[in-house]
Amino acid sequence: GESVGLHLPTLSVQEGDNSIINCAYSNSASDYFIWYKQESGKGPQFIIDIRSNMDKRQGQRVTVLLNKTVKHLSLQIAATQPGDSAVYFCAERGEGGADGLTFGKGTHLIIQP
């Protein structure tokens, strides 16, 4: 079936560096994409979203890029901080929204001091 997947399960970066987390999706009908951050013992926390009619969206220290041609989504985190250590999930939603979100397996971001 349709799925959302991530390229790397673990990403280790130095504190202060920029990090990029990638995600591939396969459902071309998806119209909405979200990045979530999940810390140990907590529920997923919304970071940033993007609709399919956009290719870039910026938030505070984060940028999401959407390439519909190759069905690729990325999350860029600028000047990483220790508090950015967590598992990051991309999620997609099909048209209408009644089928919920489809999540990838997650990337564990580790910030080295």
Next chain:
Amino acid sequence: ETGVTQSPTHLIKTRGQQVTLRCSSQSGHNTVSWYQQALGQGPQFIFQYYREEENGRGNFPPRFSGLQFPNYSSELNVNALELDDSALYLCASSPGVRGANEQFFGPGTRLTVL
């Protein structure tokens, strides 16, 4: 914090038992979705409720059922528990019509089936 609360925090059951998990949505949110998250995996969509009716369902058997109340709080019921039902169960609420907007997650209920 998202304002979505779930109870209980942790729960231990034995195989074959039944369990009810509860969720209070964020104020003003009329849509609630439930997800199952196995260890080391991403959340999987179970079903969604909008104005007290099931609005969509993932690939879960009928022994997973739910309710939404007039105040938009929700319950997830699982009958005939199996060992593989051990997981973190997440509730998410959203403000828009039929879950069209971003979903805000609660902290989850950790269910262990022995």
